[in-house]
Amino acid sequence: MLAAVIFIYRRQPQFGKVPSGERLARIERSPHYKNGRFQNLVEMPTLSEGYSTSGEVYNTFFKEHPRRSPIDALPSVRTDLSKLPADSNVAVWFGHSSVFIQVDGKRILVDPSFSGRASPLPGSVRAYKGSNIYSAADMPPIDYLLISHDHYDHLDYETVVALKDKVKHVVCGLGVGEHFEHWGYAPEQIIEKDWYEAIEVDSGFTIYTESSHHESGRGFVRDKTLWMSYLIQAPGLRIYVSGDGGYDGRFAETEKKFGPVDWAIMDDGQYDKGLAICSSPAGRSQAGDLGPQSKTLTSGASFQIHVR
Numbered sequence: 001m002l003a004a005v006i007f008i009y010r011r012q013p014q015f016g017k018v019p020s021g022e023r024l025a026r027i028e029r030s031p032h033y034k035n036g037r038f039q040n041l042v043e044m045p046t047l048s049e050g051y052s053t054s055g056e057v058y059n060t061f062f063k064e065h066p067r068r069s070p071i072d073a074l075p076s077v078r079t080d081l082s083k084l085p086a087d088s089n090v091a092v093w094f095g096h097s098s099v100f101i102q103v104d105g106k107r108i109l110v111d112p113s114f115s116g117r118a119s120p121l122p123g124s125v126r127a128y129k130g131s132n133i134y135s136a137a138d139m140p141p142i143d144y145l146l147i148s149h150d151h152y153d154h155l156d157y158e159t160v161v162a163l164k165d166k167v168k169h170v171v172c173g174l175g176v177g178e179h180f181e182h183w184g185y186a187p188e189q190i191i192e193k194d195w196y197e198a199i200e201v202d203s204g205f206t207i208y209t210e211s212s213h214h215e216s217g218r219g220f221v222r223d224k225t226l227w228m229s230y231l232i233q234a235p236g237l238r239i240y241v242s243g244d245g246g247y248d249g250r251f252a253e254t255e256k257k258f259g260p261v262d263w264a265i266m267d268d269g270q271y272d273k274g275l276a277i278c279s280s281p282a283g284r285s286q287a288g289d290l291g292p293q294s295k296t297l298t299s300g301a302s303f304q305i306h307v308r
Helices: 002-009 021-029 053-061 157-166 177-182 250-258 281-290
Strands: 090-095 098-103 106-110 142-146 167-173 190-193 197-202 205-210 229-234 237-241 263-267 295-299
Touching (some): 106 229, 167 205, 177 190, 237 250
Parallel strands (some): 142 167, 167 190
16 A cells, blocks of 8 residues: 555656656766766765664654754845846855856856755755745746756756746756656757766856766666766856765866866755765865865755754
């Protein structure tokens, strides 16, 4: 009976769709896809040494944690994005990993999550008060929607469906486009890339797809879609978007490849010492590898995702 309930519930659209057909064939040609799954450049266990899956489940759902949620609403300032001067370069952080970037006349939206939750289960993983003051309706037309990977706290079904008619192009890792097509996006809207590719936006304006150290999946099938970071090379500014994930030396490699970064947008905030795939204070301290003059916007927690 339980299996039947799970099967029926899993057919809801927010779970997305596993890549198939020509999309799967392209995935299988990627040098980063081996043994039926995408691989990190530096392979290490998902869990840190001394931790177990059963222990992490118990720790998350049954163990009491003091000061797990803020008592009061998080302080926030609501910006009317439609009234930003067109010639201004600006980044607006919405909470967690959701960021709006306006640079050299282009509007870029990264990992938007405006539904107020980061889980497909009703009532679970709710946004903290004060971190959910924006909605999809507040977004202006978006030139490029950048998705780091398909976990629920970074690819929010309700948000991207609501944004569909405002988005010119979606940029995502291999396989993630299957979700977007399943949710009504046109194939011509979707730019699906492997690591180390380039998207020519305009003269002197390029989005580079770079590696990250993480994993992917929206259900029982894991690592069938690729996780990303991005280097945005605009005419007057170089911006690095780290995506989710632990440190594996890529910051220094990015600086060597592209030169010093002006703005570094890094995942930050809650972390779990047991999860090797997620950012930690030690990893974030390496942000200086991107260049001594880089200004770092750390995208911290809006949800109870990792609880240590």
